[in-house]
Every structure is written in structure tokens, then in C-alpha cells.
Amino acid sequence: MPRAPLAATLPPLRGRVQHDVALAPFTWFRVGGPADVLVRPADVDDLLVLLRDMPGAMPLTVLGAASNLLIRDGGIRGVALRLARGFSAIDVEADGIVAGAAALDVTLAETAAASGLAGLEFLVGVPGTVGGAVAMNAGAYGGEIRDVLDWAEVATPDGLVRLSADALAFAYRHATLPARGVVTRARFHAIPGDRAAVTARLAAIRAEREAAQPVRARTGGSTFKNPPGEKAWALIDAAGARGLTLGAAQVSAKHCNFLLNLGGASAADLEALGEDVRARVLAHAGVTLEWEIKRIGEPAP
Incomplete structure (x- = not known):
């Protein structure tokens, strides 16, 4: 289907919709062909409209930070979805953090450290976003998402659902999401600790990663x-x-x-x-x- 008629089949959205967009600049490898349509929803409600009303047969590909991704040279058919500003909030709680799917894992780890919360330090060694980390059960330096996740909110064509770690059936570098499910935010539990000690652990992981990778x-x-x-x-x-x-x-x-x-x-x-x-x-x-x-x-x- 030509790109313009394809985009015309999408519901009206408040976010950004672009046609024939080069994706290589978004990826860490800096390679890959274009997306037929790149959609950046304004917020969760906008995303829910897209998932509910877009044609069921239209391919949908969710892009995070594209750090652990290889997009082939012919590009992506259908809709490539990228969550941005409306999905990046981070809220600190007494024993955990709620983070939007577009927040960077490193930012989540740094926020926890600055708040004196321990247990999320490993995320400073995970290049990517919170949504991508949940979707693939990302891990590094002895920690995995399944070790620290309380719940994830997932947008689906039928609405927004909140799923526990058990419901996501985590396995090694894998989570089971609903069909066309898109992680929008997640809560991670943490342990109140000494801010200086947590910050030192963060620095140690950074140094180890720089030296080895x-x-x-x-x-x-x-x-x-x-x-x-x-x-x-x-x-x-x-x-x-x-x-x-x-x-x-x-x-x-x-x-x-x-x-x-x-x-x-x-x-x-x-x-x-x-x-x-x-x-x-x-x-x-x-x-x-x-x-x-x-x-x-x-x-x-």
C-alpha cells in the first residue's frame, strides 16, 4: 500500500505522524531503512486511540531507544511507534519508583541513587528505555527486570491493563505481553539505603562497563x-x-x-x-x- 493512503487509514491523533521516515538516525548502529509511517503519540490516551482504531492487519513495530535493535536496510512496513515526551515521567516513592516507558534506564538508576534507593543500580549498565527493558526482561551486572518489577501498565487495543511480574511470565531476555501490547509505565521496588553507597555502586558499574565494552x-x-x-x-x-x-x-x-x-x-x-x-x-x-x-x-x- 502506498505510504500516503496507508497513513490515511490511521485514526486522527494529537501526536506526530510522519511518512517515509529514515530510521537509521534513531538506532545505535546508525543503519536501517525507512518506516512507512512513524507515529509518536502525545500521551497514553492518544496511544490507546491508535491501538483501538488502526486497521487490525496493519503491521505495528514498537521502537524504544533502538539500542539493542538492528533495522534491516529495506525498512519497516506499516507503523513504527516511538514513545517520547508524554511517556518519560519518573516519580519517586518511599520504597520504589514509577517510570514512564520512554524514560532511560540510566536515568531511572540515577534517580534512585539520588533518592537513596538501592536495588536498581544494575540499570545504569542497561542501554535503553524502561519500556524496552520490561519488554525484554533486560539485565546486567547481576540484576534483571523481573527481580525488581512490581507492575507494568500496558496499552492494548482493548484498553489499559496493569500486569504483575508473574503475569508477564518473564524468561531470559523475554516477557510475554498482550497482542499489540505497548508498555507505557512501570513500578520498580527498591530498598531505602545510604545515598553515598548507592552512588558508589553506580560509579563502579559505569567504570566496569567502560573498561570492558x-x-x-x-x-x-x-x-x-x-x-x-x-x-x-x-x-x-x-x-x-x-x-x-x-x-x-x-x-x-x-x-x-x-x-x-x-x-x-x-x-x-x-x-x-x-x-x-x-x-x-x-x-x-x-x-x-x-x-x-x-x-x-x-x-x-
């Missing part, structure tokens, strides 16, 4: 899930793939579970390099690595 590169974070009892980076290293390149795509020499865009790589280059790494690990260790980075969209024509 290519945090200033064009990357998508951890590329593959850790197999049971194994570390993906160690399997990749043992298979001889550290520093491997394909065009301008590279397996990081600093941390070989990270793929890098050295400048000018395509999404196809990065994905093909990842598949080469998987093949090498399978041949060397007999282990099939599973992608942790979410790959979406269509290949280039």
Missing part, C-alpha cells in the same frame, strides 16, 4: 544470548572471531559479543557478520548462539 562505538549492545552455563563472548573468542570484519562491520576486539559499525556498514553487513560468527561457534563448540539483538524489517530490494 565498546560503549562509545556504533553498536547494538550484547549481540547473542549467553547459552546455559556458557558466556557468548568466550565461545566467540575461542572460535577465532574476535576482530572479524565484513566490509565496515566488525566483531569488537574489546568485547567480542559486540558488533560494530565502523562507518558505512549496512544492516545486511552486520547481520551477515553475526551469522558468520554463529556458524564459526557452532563448528568449533557445537553450540548454536541465539540472537539477543532484535532484527526487524525487510532486506533492501
Whole structure:
């Protein structure tokens, strides 16, 4: 369906609706094709109208910070949804924090530390948004979302629902959301603690991450899930793939579970390099690595 007629099938919205939008600038890899339509709802009510009244057969793709995401070069059909200002509030409570889906995980961790709340420090090592973290049960440095989540509010075509951690059926890097469900905000429990101690823990995680990961590169974070009892980076290293390149795509020499865009790589280059790494690990260790980075969209024509 041509882009203009496609957009005309959407309900009237108060937020921003754009056609044929380049998505590469939104992603950490800086690659990927355009979205047919990019929608940024004004607030929860606007989002609920979109989910309720958009055509049921129209594809819907939710974008967070696009930090752990590879958008293919042909782009995304249908609606790409990005939550922004109306979804970024953070409210501190005595024993926890309620954060909007568009709030950054690092901001949530910093707010908790500044408020003397402990238990959310690991989130300073999670690049992304609260909504994305809930949707994939993000984790790092010994913590996971399922360890700290009290509830998440999720917009659906039938309205807004509040789901407990149990209802989300968390698994490793996975949560079970309702069909076309979009996380809008979530509450995380925390423990009142010493502000200086919590801040020091935050600084330690930052320093450890800076030392071990290519945090200033064009990357998508951890590329593959850790197999049971194994570390993906160690399997990749043992298979001889550290520093491997394909065009301008590279397996990081600093941390070989990270793929890098050295400048000018395509999404196809990065994905093909990842598949080469998987093949090498399978041949060397007999282990099939599973992608942790979410790959979406269509290949280039």
C-alpha cells in the first residue's frame, strides 16, 4: 500500500505522524531503512486511540531507544511507534519508583541513587528505555527486570491493563505481553539505603562497563544470548572471531559479543557478520548462539 493512503487509514491523533521516515538516525548502529509511517503519540490516551482504531492487519513495530535493535536496510512496513515526551515521567516513592516507558534506564538508576534507593543500580549498565527493558526482561551486572518489577501498565487495543511480574511470565531476555501490547509505565521496588553507597555502586558499574565494552562505538549492545552455563563472548573468542570484519562491520576486539559499525556498514553487513560468527561457534563448540539483538524489517530490494 502506498505510504500516503496507508497513513490515511490511521485514526486522527494529537501526536506526530510522519511518512517515509529514515530510521537509521534513531538506532545505535546508525543503519536501517525507512518506516512507512512513524507515529509518536502525545500521551497514553492518544496511544490507546491508535491501538483501538488502526486497521487490525496493519503491521505495528514498537521502537524504544533502538539500542539493542538492528533495522534491516529495506525498512519497516506499516507503523513504527516511538514513545517520547508524554511517556518519560519518573516519580519517586518511599520504597520504589514509577517510570514512564520512554524514560532511560540510566536515568531511572540515577534517580534512585539520588533518592537513596538501592536495588536498581544494575540499570545504569542497561542501554535503553524502561519500556524496552520490561519488554525484554533486560539485565546486567547481576540484576534483571523481573527481580525488581512490581507492575507494568500496558496499552492494548482493548484498553489499559496493569500486569504483575508473574503475569508477564518473564524468561531470559523475554516477557510475554498482550497482542499489540505497548508498555507505557512501570513500578520498580527498591530498598531505602545510604545515598553515598548507592552512588558508589553506580560509579563502579559505569567504570566496569567502560573498561570492558565498546560503549562509545556504533553498536547494538550484547549481540547473542549467553547459552546455559556458557558466556557468548568466550565461545566467540575461542572460535577465532574476535576482530572479524565484513566490509565496515566488525566483531569488537574489546568485547567480542559486540558488533560494530565502523562507518558505512549496512544492516545486511552486520547481520551477515553475526551469522558468520554463529556458524564459526557452532563448528568449533557445537553450540548454536541465539540472537539477543532484535532484527526487524525487510532486506533492501
